[in-house]
Amino acid sequence: MRKMRLIYCCSALLLLILLSRTCQSGNILVFPLEGSHWINMDILLQALHSRGHNLTIVRSSKSWYIKDNSTYYSTYTVPVERGLDKEFITRIIYEIMEFERGSLPLANFFHLTVGMFSSFVDAHKAVGEFISALLSDRELMRMLNDTKFDVVLTDPCWGGGPILAKYLNLPLVYNVRWLVVGEAHLAIAPSPTSYIPTTGTGLTDSMSFFQRVKNMILQLITQTQKHLLIKAVYQEICDTYLGPENDFNQLLIDADIWLMRVDFVFEYPRPTMPNVVYMGGFQCKPPKPLPQHLEEFVQSSGEHGVIIMSLGTFVNELPADMANEIAAAFAKLPQKVIWRYKGSRPSTLANNTLLVDWMPQNDLLGHPKVKVFVAHGGTNGVQEAIYHGVPVVGLPVFFDQYDNLIRLEDRGGAKILTLSTVDKDNNFLKAIQDVLNEPSYRMNMQRLSRLHRDQPITPMDNALFWIEFVMRHKGAAHLKPASLRMSWYSYHSVDVALFLGGAVLLMVLTIFFFMRCLCNAMCKSKVKQE
DSSP states (O other): OHHHHHHHHHHHHHHHHHHHHHHHOOEEEEEOOSTHHHHHHHHHHHHHHHTTOEEEEEEETTOSSSOSOOSSOEEEEEOOSOOSOHHHHHHHHHHHHHHHHTSOHHHHHHIIIIITHHHHHHHHHHHHHHHHHHHHOHHHHHHHHHTTOSEEEEOTTSSHHHHHHHHHTOOEEEEESBOSSSBTHHHHSOOOTTTSOOTTSOOOSSOOHHHHHHHHHHHHHHHHHHHHHIIIIIHHHHHHHTOTTOOHHHHHHOOSEEEESOOTTTSOOOOOOTTEEEOTTTTOOOOOOOOHHHHHHHHTTGGGOEEEEEOTTTOOOOOHHHHHHHHHHHHTSSSEEEEEOOSSOOTTOOTTEEEESOOOHHHHHTSTTEEEEEEOOOHHHHHHHHHHTOOEEEOOOSTTHHHHHHHHHHTTSEEEOOTTTTTSTTHHHHHHHHHHHOHHHHHHHHHHHHHHHOOSSOHHHHHHHHHHHHHHHTOOGGGSOGGGGSOHHHHTTHHHHHHHHHHHHHHHHHHHHHHHHHHHHHHHHHHHHO
């Protein structure tokens, strides 16, 4: 009898748990990006699925990362004639690499900020065509409306998600670091250029006068590019599908919650907003056992340990001369090397180096025998290096990567090379040896790791809580500051300054004319007396 009662109690408890889980589940519409942006979004989606949420993704027929079938999400695929495909991205990246190798730093700076702008506009136009095709499909939009989604989750590096959320009148959550053009904080939080470096400058938060001049110039360039890009692509879509009264700039900054893929162990301290939630390192986790062949290779390194190298999602190969120089440098080291590389086998490759098409990067970084991480400086890789406390030799390729690495170097955890110098004067070998032989690099990274891990709640749990918060409360309007609805001149109090300046000027002029009249009257009186 007691056993039966126990069975009934357990069954009732299980039923309550299942019912509670079912009641709390929501419908989430996802507008993702490709490449490394999809990799971190996918990790977030798997965590949401494990909590019972239903996930639906809208994707382009040209998508190459986001698969059409999955066990934890469903998809709607929109046919398009062209897309932001792998070939397009790869072409831009290798153009950047070749230009940087043969140019002076100033020329490279203007090439990235001004010369490449037409390519960026073309990329956004391809995304714009996808959004237009999506919104023009009446049957698909009817189905999306009928599904009764609770929230739109998107990465706003491209501008489609905010437009879709507005069209469906749904709350909006960002998985964000970049906002169309520029770092996301710059659009919503006070960002003095005196100590907040603009992405692309490669500066820290301690700037000299001329560095502040450079920072201001790039900030003006970035804001100009943003204005031109939005006018050329996204505002036209808003005018067509949402009506001309909808300003895309306003849609872009009107998200309920901004899940920011940084934290203040990595990022420099700066002003922020109440609806910005920091989840830097949310994709990091304790390492799992390595595949047998990798574990055997790692263990064969003995006391010298292992170096791992990966240049990210898009850079699968390097120019032959650079690849040979790197392979030759690895050959001179006593460590074993695991190098993610898909190009032609370098002629100088030695037996201590293993080329792989893919590596379990997080699990390798968590292995005690890994001594150095040679990385391109993407946000995901930098956060994983911090989480596991592994020092970095940085080889940035494009966009934000140098700025990410400069934050590690400034904190003593990394050494940076450039594409123009990596294959000269044994620079690559010297950098590896410096980081291997100087204990401060590892000590500093381990200190950052301890700071990053010392939190009351994990970054992933924090992100999940706030997504579910928006679903429960149909948004988070109470966290949006009034500044988001103000014109630029009101936000910066230009109108108040002009009014006060005018009032002071009027007062000064009044006093001046009064004194003048008084002087004239006194002079006339004196003349009459004489």
